[in-house]
Amino acid sequence: MRLAGHHRTLFKMLALSLIAVLLSGCSNNWGWYVVSPMTKSGMNNLLFLIGGLKYTLLLSVTAIMISVVVGLLVALPGLSENRALKLFNRTYVECIRAIPILVMILWVYYGLPQIADIQIGVFWAGVLALALSDSAFQAEIFRAGIQSIHRGQYEAARSISLSYTDTMRFIILPQAIKRILPALGNQLVYMLKMSSLVSVIGMQELTRRANELVVTEYRSLEIYTILIVEYLVLILIVSAGVRWLERRMRTDEGS
Amino acid sequence: MTDPASDARSAGRTAPIIELIDVNKWFEDFQALKDINLAVLPGEKLVVCGPSGSGKSTMIRCINRLERHQSGRIIVDGTELDDDEKNIRAVRQEVGMVFQQFNLFPHLTVLENLMIGPQRARKMTKAQARERAELYLERVHIPEQADKYPSQLSGGQQQRVAIARSLCMEPRIMLFDEPTSALDPEMISEVLDVMTELAESGMTMVCVTHEMGFAKRVADTMMFMDAGEIVESANPETFFGNPRTERCQRFLQQILGH
Numbered sequence: 001m002r003l004a005g006h007h008r009t010l011f012k013m014l015a016l017s018l019i020a021v022l023l024s025g026c027s028n029n030w031g032w033y034v035v036s037p038m039t040k041s042g043m044n045n046l047l048f049l050i051g052g053l054k055y056t057l058l059l060s061v062t063a064i065m066i067s068v069v070v071g072l073l074v075a076l077p078g079l080s081e082n083r084a085l086k087l088f089n090r091t092y093v094e095c096i097r098a099i100p101i102l103v104m105i106l107w108v109y110y111g112l113p114q115i116a117d118i119q120i121g122v123f124w125a126g127v128l129a130l131a132l133s134d135s136a137f138q139a140e141i142f143r144a145g146i147q148s149i150h151r152g153q154y155e156a157a158r159s160i161s162l163s164y165t166d167t168m169r170f171i172i173l174p175q176a177i178k179r180i181l182p183a184l185g186n187q188l189v190y191m192l193k194m195s196s197l198v199s200v201i202g203m204q205e206l207t208r209r210a211n212e213l214v215v216t217e218y219r220s221l222e223i224y225t226i227l228i229v230e231y232l233v234l235i236l237i238v239s240a241g242v243r244w245l246e247r248r249m250r251t252d253e254g255s
Numbered sequence: 256m257t258d259p260a261s262d263a264r265s266a267g268r269t270a271p272i273i274e275l276i277d278v279n280k281w282f283e284d285f286q287a288l289k290d291i292n293l294a295v296l297p298g299e300k301l302v303v304c305g306p307s308g309s310g311k312s313t314m315i316r317c318i319n320r321l322e323r324h325q326s327g328r329i330i331v332d333g334t335e336l337d338d339d340e341k342n343i344r345a346v347r348q349e350v351g352m353v354f355q356q357f358n359l360f361p362h363l364t365v366l367e368n369l370m371i372g373p374q375r376a377r378k379m380t381k382a383q384a385r386e387r388a389e390l391y392l393e394r395v396h397i398p399e400q401a402d403k404y405p406s407q408l409s410g411g412q413q414q415r416v417a418i419a420r421s422l423c424m425e426p427r428i429m430l431f432d433e434p435t436s437a438l439d440p441e442m443i444s445e446v447l448d449v450m451t452e453l454a455e456s457g458m459t460m461v462c463v464t465h466e467m468g469f470a471k472r473v474a475d476t477m478m479f480m481d482a483g484e485i486v487e488s489a490n491p492e493t494f495f496g497n498p499r500t501e502r503c504q505r506f507l508q509q510i511l512g513h
Contacts (some may be wrong), residue, residue, distance in 0.1 A: 155321050156358035156417075160372035160424050161347035170371055174362050 010236060018229065034219040035226055045213055049226055053234070054204035059123065059198060059205060060191045063130035067191075068184070070131065071138020076168075078143050089139065096136035102197050105129040109201045126198035134191055141187070145180035146172055178249050185242030189235050206211075206230050272297045272428060272459055273318060278327035280313060287313045288324065289483040295476075300460045302470040305480035307504065311463045314480070315430045318461065319350040332427055337375070348376060351421030355433040357413045359405040365392065365416050366401040369423045377424065384423075391419040395449050400499050411442030414451055422453075429453065431462040471495065479503040 035049070037040035073171040080088030099107075112118070121130070149172050157167040177184075199208035210227040214220045259356040271294035283386045286309045288372040295301050303311045316322040317329060320336050320343045329336045360368050369388035381385070389453040394397045395415040397408075405413055414434055421429060433449065435443045441460045454460055464470065470477060472493065477494035479487040479502070487494065487503045498504045 048384060064358070150358075152356050152358035153360065155352075156354065156420075159319055159347060159350075159352040159354075160420065161344050161376040162372065163344070163375070165309060166375045170375065171360055176358075178362070 013063035014232060014236070029218050030222060032222055034213075034217050034222050044218065046226075049206070049209050049213060049223070050230070052204060052209040052229065054200050055123075055203060055205040056192065056195050056234070057157075059126050059130065059195045059203065060188070062125045063195070064188055064191050066127065066131035066135035067138050070135035072173075073141050074135060074139035078139065079146055089143075092138045093139050094162060096132060099132045099133065101129065101194050102200065105201060106196055108132070122198075122201050122203045125201060126203050128197070130195060130198070133194075134187060137187060138184075141180050141183045143216065145176035145183075147154070148179055149175050181246050181249065183240065185239060185246075187222065188238060188242070191237055192238065193231065256396070269296055271295055272332050273461070274328075274330045275314075276328040276330075278314075278317065278324045278329060280322065280324045282321050287483050288317070291327070292477075293483060293485065295428075295459060297459055298453050300455050300473050301366045301462070301465045301476045302474040303461065303479060303480060304465055304470070304506070305486075307509065308395045309480040310483040311480045312432050313483075315352075315432055315461050315463055318428075318430060319352055320485075321352075323336075337440060339428075339479075348424060349426050350428045350430060351424055351426035352430040352432065353414070353417050353421060353434045353437050357410070357417045357437070358393045359403070359413055359417055361405050364402050364404055365397075365408070368416060369406070369420050370428070372420065372424045387423050387425075388419075391422045392416075394422065394452075395419045396445075410441060411445045414438065414442075414446045418446075418449055418453070428459045428461070430438070431460065431464065433463050433465075435466055437466065467495075467507075467511055479506060481506070 007034055007181060024137060033039060033042055035044055035046045057198065074092050075091055077085035078093075080086060105126065108129040109120065109122070110123070112128075113120055153175070154167060157171045162171065180190060196207035206227060210223050214223050217223065264343075273293065275291050275293040278288055278291040279286065289310075291314060293314075303314070305311050311404050313322055317324045317435040318331060319338075324336075332349050333343050334346050336342060336346060339485065357370060360371070363371065365367075366385065369391060370381070370384040373384040373387055374381060377384075389398065389401065392401055395414055395418055397412055400408060400412060400416070405416065408416065418429075420433075434450070435446050443466070447466060450460075450462070450469065451473055462470075462474075474491050477487075477489060477491050478485060479494075479498075479500075481502050486500055487498060489499075494503075495507065
């Protein structure tokens with residue numbers, strides 16, 4: 001996989017700033033020993049921090065898969081001529097996106113079990129809250145993407161007697177998704193960052209682990225710096241992946 | 256050459272395959288169609304012309320329900336078009352349509368463009384659909400373009416693919432909505448040639464076009480529309496040789512004049 005030019009520049013900047021940070025760590029203000037791979041405890045701390053990556057990824061990817069599906073299901077009624085369906089779409093989007101993600105997480109984890117009489121674990125509460133919040137944005141992205149497809153595409157599909165479902169599945173959505181791919185990539189990046197909020201209910205993802213380590217080691221500067229680098233590397237990889245996918249889909253059309 | 260349509264008409268026995276009775280349509284306050292009455296017999300070639308905004312496109316778009324008429328009746332191949340989705344899809348299976356802007360599916364190859372209808376709407380297997388697609392691609396003289404994407408083809412080739420896409424549904428009626436208006440002049444004839452061959456095969460055709468040479472060659476009936484009304488409808492000899500109304504005369508002078 002070849003990285004695009006500006007990505008390589010970004011990686012260079014990242015590497016340079018890392019070196020700068022490490023060099024400044026030689027002064028007395030820094031205590032990199034806390035995460036130094038040279039010592040046993042430092043290595044353990046480092047592995048503990050990086051171990052959160054699994055949950056951050058699992059949380060974000062599960063949530064975005066759900067929110068894409070829910071977003072699409074909310075977007076479609078919004079494109080209908082039917083006023084009731086349109087109203088459902090507007091109400092959902094306006095209400096859900098007015099709720100701060102942190103509040104949504106707290107409400108789903110502490111509130112929902114009381115009204116719905118269900119047991120909900122930290123992971124699924126996090127997934128549900130993130131997915132709900134994101135679905136309103138996904139719905140808007142899908143609506144815009146589908147609306148950008150020319151009317152002639154629907155007419156051609158209808159003229160060969162394709163059903164609504166087939167028209168969407170084979171004609172409209174493949175073209176719409178190609179157009180909204182950059183926006184979907186943005187949402188994934190956003191989701192990876194927002195998953196840090198799930199730390200407040202005790203999810204052992206990147207941020208929670210950093211917090212826990214800070215409490216025992218009192219080295220917030222080093223540990224939070226590592227945390228930033230973790231997110232940075234993760235997100236740079238993800239956006240490089242999204243761009244690669246965009247390029248691939250573009251060449252698919254042969255032009 | 257025998258002419259099934261006019262034979263049937265003079266004998267007065269064959270039922271029309273397309274029938275419009277007192278059809279009216281409005282776009283908000285604008286009346287696009289005014290009391291349209293029309294009957295097309297199986298095998299008949301009807302060519303519709305008229306100034307832009309005269310309602311000719313709207314009329315043929317009502318025949319496969321891309322536009323919804325507000326009053327009157329439209330009966331296609333024995334099925335009346337109403338709000339029943341099942342009737343609409345039944346009619347669309349029998350009515351192919353070719354658009355001014357081709358409207359090919361840009362994300363599918365030529366072959367896939369042709370196969371999707373038979374596979375999804377006619378429930379054919381992939382192999383059957385492919386066989387049929389190749390057959391009709393041959394029929395429009397571009398079998399070698401099968402694996403290309405629409406954007407890699409010229410306008411004339413794209414329009415021929417669009418014709419083949421409709422034919423793959425094996426419709427009984429073909430509608431053409433200004434099929435050559437978006438084409439560069441040098442590509443018009445390749446599309447008209449395919450349409451002429453189709454006409455010779457006995458297909459029922461309704462063509463909105465200003466290609467009067469083509470009209471003279473294939474039309475059984477010529478129709479002139481203006482301001483949402485059918486102003487004149489006659490066989491080509493009468494229509495071109497002796498138009499009744501002044502509106503039609505003026506229009507013909509304009510488009511035949513250059």
